[in-house]
Every structure is written in C-alpha cells, then in structure tokens.
Amino acid sequence: MLKIKDINVYYGNIHALKGVSLDIQAGEIVTLIGANGAGKSTLLKTISGLLKPKSGEILFEGEHLAGKVPQTIVKRGISQVPEGRRVFANMSVEENLELGAYLRKDKSGIQEDFQKVYQLFPRLHERLKQQSGTLSGGEQQMLAMGRALMARPRLLLLDEPSMGLAPLLVKTIFRIIEEINQTGTTILLVEQNANMALSIADRAYVIETGKIVASGTAEELGESDQIRNAYLGGH
Ligand SMILES: Nc1ncnc2c1ncn2[C@@H]1O[C@H](COP(=O)(O)OP(=O)(O)O)[C@@H](O)[C@H]1O
Numbered sequence: 001m002l003k004i005k006d007i008n009v010y011y012g013n014i015h016a017l018k019g020v021s022l023d024i025q026a027g028e029i030v031t032l033i034g035a036n037g038a039g040k041s042t043l044l045k046t047i048s049g050l051l052k053p054k055s056g057e058i059l060f061e062g063e064h065l066a067g068k069v070p071q072t073i074v075k076r077g078i079s080q081v082p083e084g085r086r087v088f089a090n091m092s093v094e095e096n097l098e099l100g101a102y103l104r105k106d107k108s109g110i111q112e113d114f115q116k117v118y119q120l121f122p123r124l125h126e127r128l129k130q131q132s133g134t135l136s137g138g139e140q141q142m143l144a145m146g147r148a149l150m151a152r153p154r155l156l157l158l159d160e161p162s163m164g165l166a167p168l169l170v171k172t173i174f175r176i177i178e179e180i181n182q183t184g185t186t187i188l189l190v191e192q193n194a195n196m197a198l199s200i201a202d203r204a205y206v207i208e209t210g211k212i213v214a215s216g217t218a219e220e221l222g223e224s225d226q227i228r229n230a231y232l233g234g235h
C-alpha cells in the first residue's frame, strides 16, 4: 500500500532522515519505534506532505506522493493524528470533527462516519458541544483520532498517541487503534512506548538518529535482546 524508498529529509543543514525505506501492506498495523529525536515525526510529516524529501520516493497505491501538497495526500486517503493532539481548543468537539471532513462532499458518507466515530468514542458523543480545550488529555487524543477518521482514510498515521496519558487510558487508546484496524484501516503507529506498540503491531521498524536500524515482525523484535535492552527496559 505504501512504499517509501531511500528518502532523505533535511531541516536546513540537519540531515533528519538518512536513506529511510519502509513498506506497509494493506490491512497491517506497522509500528515505528525510536527514542526522542530519532526522526519519527519527521517521517510522518514527510508522508503527509508537510515536509518534502530532498531525494527518494513515496508510493501510495502505486502513485508518487513525494512533493504533493497535504490536501492532495488527504484526498488520496492518508490522514495524520499529530503528536500532541493539536485539537482546535476554542471550537467544540463537533466542530473539530466537522473540520476533519472539510475536503469531502459526500454528505451521506460524512453522516455515516460521524456515527462510526461516536460508536468508537462514546465519550466524544457525550461532549459534542463542549469546548475542546476543556477536554482531558485522553479525550483530546480521542478527538484528534476522530477528526482524522472523518477524512475516511485508508491509511491512518498516529504520532505517539499514548504520550502523557495514564496507563489505563493508554490501554483504551490502543484497544481502539486495534478496533479501527479491524474495520479495514491500515495503520502506521509511531511510539516511544515500544512495549505497547509491539503488542498490537504486525510488524515494526526501529529508527535511530534518522536511520532504520532494525525491522521485522513485532514478535521477532520483541524477542531480540538488542531491542529489549534498548527499548523495552531489558524485560
Ligand atoms: N523544525 C525543525 N527544525 C530543525 N530541526 C528539527 C525540526 N524538527 C525536528 N528537528 C530535528 O530533527 C530530528 C528528528 O526530530 P523528530 O522527527 O521530531 O524526532 P522524533 O519524532 O523521533 O522525536 C531531531 O534531531 C530534531 O531536533
């Protein structure tokens, strides 16, 4: 579904992604794990069109995406849930969800997706008129995910959804990610919480200072001593 071939991304002189290649098959949950500053968000922003690679290719369902504007990429079927949620704090829950569908014209499809989002996140349905800035961190994460789903993506990019959440809520969010995947949405999940990410992923990549240093099935990486010592607290 997605094929990234040897991309290089820079911020000025900083070489943030160094020849990164990665593949995602339709239906998978793929996780990208790595420490703070490794280049995880840079990779998601490059897929979404917020950053342009200096070289390399990004193919989505056979079409070249590198260099396309973010709106085009959303229309092709890729949505991103950004790091730190970034909901529109002064707008209501409902208005934030509506914004997720702003590139769509299929009114009945949009109504269906509102219902799907309410099923996945009953908490959002209870708070439709509430100002988003007054939601808890977990509810804001749900809203950011709901907003991304309102674009009806076939590939959903999630940037550290567990960040700053209490363990119980992290479990809830991961359960919902699995549920979204089971309804047919392919997922690229970026996490520092490697344990949780590997527990739901089919395959994983490890990124260190802009380079992919390991990849395999989630099971293989979870059993690797090197990965366990570096990312799983040695357990
Ligand atoms: N806007 C920016 N300008 C300059 N350097 C940046 C910018 N954003 C990120 N970087 C640098 O690029 C590298 C990768 O950052 P990032 O992709 O945010 O890492 P991660 O998401 O894995 O924590 C880091 O060294 C970071 O300091």
Ligand SMILES: [Mg+2]
Binding pocket: 040, 041, 042, 083, 159
């Ligand atoms: Mg990041």
